Amino acid sequence: MPWYLHLAVRQLFPTGRRFPFFTLISTLGVALGVALLVIVMGVMGGFAYEIRHMIVDTEGEIQIVAHGLIGDAPAVMKRVLAVPGVAAATPYARDAVMIKFGDKSAFPALRGLDLASVESVTRLSQYLLVGSLDDLDDDSVILSDQLAASVGANVGDTIEVYSPLIINKLAADAVFLPRQVRVVGILHIGHNQLDSSTVYGTLRLTQDLYGLGSTVHGIDVRVTPGSNEDDVVARLNAVLPEGIRAFSWEDSFSDFLWVLNLERSMIFFLLLFIVIVAAFSVTSSLLISVVRKTREIGLLGALGGRPIQVAACFCAQGLFIGVLGTAVGLALGFSALAVRNHVVLWVARVTQREEVLRRFYQFSELPAHTSGATIALIVVLTIVISTLAGLLPAWRAARLRPVDALRNE
């Protein structure tokens, strides 16, 4: 190790002494900034990630919708499946219904699934608490768990489903009967809105209830692993007929994502100031150290040390504090993220607001997702800022002429 790095390490960790105050405080300052960046960016990133995850798991990566209905679904499906990058596609129908069980009723959305292809696109079966998609037929449904709880229905019960078609039938003075269906499964996705108001049935059932014939509302698409969603969307739109468009998740939620990103950038920038303030304190401590060590710096020159090496000795101290603070900060940040749900639950329990938390928060757990790029940015910025913090003291030290420094009493 070059002498100036050796000396930098020794000034931060002197022989035979405990962790000195300067090193401890400076490292903690930087670590705190890094930890907060990791935690806040993780939780904010988790929000978008979780929503994306949920949509991809229930609807695939790409959604194809028409202005009205897609008439010739098999022909469109054929075109879609021929597009490179498309792994699977499944048509669906979707609309509002009223369900009734005993004297309780609710107005969820009914999503009609094409049983032959739905499992190649979605991962719904992973979210089933009870039952299986195989049990689903044209006379049965799967309820989301909060919906099931609110009407008091359970697997094996028979519920009544009413569609808006009733109104047409009533207008025509026709006799109408609600559709009787069995509950064969309970589903929990983890998103409040979906869990409180979704019914899954077959495509046939949905088409019957709405009088759709063989038309569908849309097609969900899963792309092959590794292919670029935007490219696949572009290729799909090139072959889809007039009036039918493909959207990626990013397209459908672009406004939401833009706001989310703006928010993330602003908060990243603000939290970065903690690191910058910590760096200022490193600068001032190192400046004091340069003044205090004037004569030793002169001696280093007398022993043959070059000014640039003396400068490197002080810059390296900033760098080491940056690296150490980053490491400690990452450890702190990820530990905090690991126990975040315990903390949130504990706060909710102590304040007796568990129910409120569940009702107001979109997810049943506090999501967190940290992208490698964000971590890399945090690490690089922190280390660069800390090294810059050593620059001013280093320049002061390098400017000292040994003769003057040694004369300094």
Next chain:
Amino acid sequence: MSDAVLSAQAVRKSYASGDATLEVLRGVDLEVQAGESVSIRGESGSGKSTLMNLLAGLDAPDSGTIAWGGSPDTGARRRAAYLGMIFQSFYLVPELDAYENVLLARRILGRVDADARLRARELVSAVGLSGRAHHLPAQLSGGERQRIAIARALMNRPGLVLADEPTGNLDERTGNAVVELLLGLCASAGTALVLVTHNAAHAAKARRSLLMTAGVLGPPA
């Protein structure tokens, strides 16, 4: 050019103080042969330290030449290998223990190998501090610190040691011991020594004694 370890010819140095200029050195000539010991005495403010800094290449003379072993290169790189310096204040690095302070002279020169470590340990023993090798400067007495500074000056086997009042901060008994040690170690290593001192007895121990008066170096009165 002579092949003296150190030669200074017609060295002049003045400092600007306000409007006036203070002529400190007015043509100093000095030759030090290999292994020779030279003492310099002179009144306070006569320019001894100024001369030592010029001889060490830490400052440039206004005119005149300074050469080490016949070469005018007195840059930092060569200084590390060519000469050792000892000061009135010991200037040990407070974060390094005694042994590491000695080794620092070699570190600045380049890589530290097993030989260098062995030499540093031997030097710490040679100055009588083998038991204190891993003590920090703050844990050593003034005399002990100056011994470590002597060991550091000799670390790179220099041809020349420049010592500027090495006993200035020490009591008489300790000072005597330090000067004896310095002269003894330089003599046994064949290292030339320039010793600046106010102490006539110390000065007399050198092979040659010089006196600085009115910015010129001459024989003692």
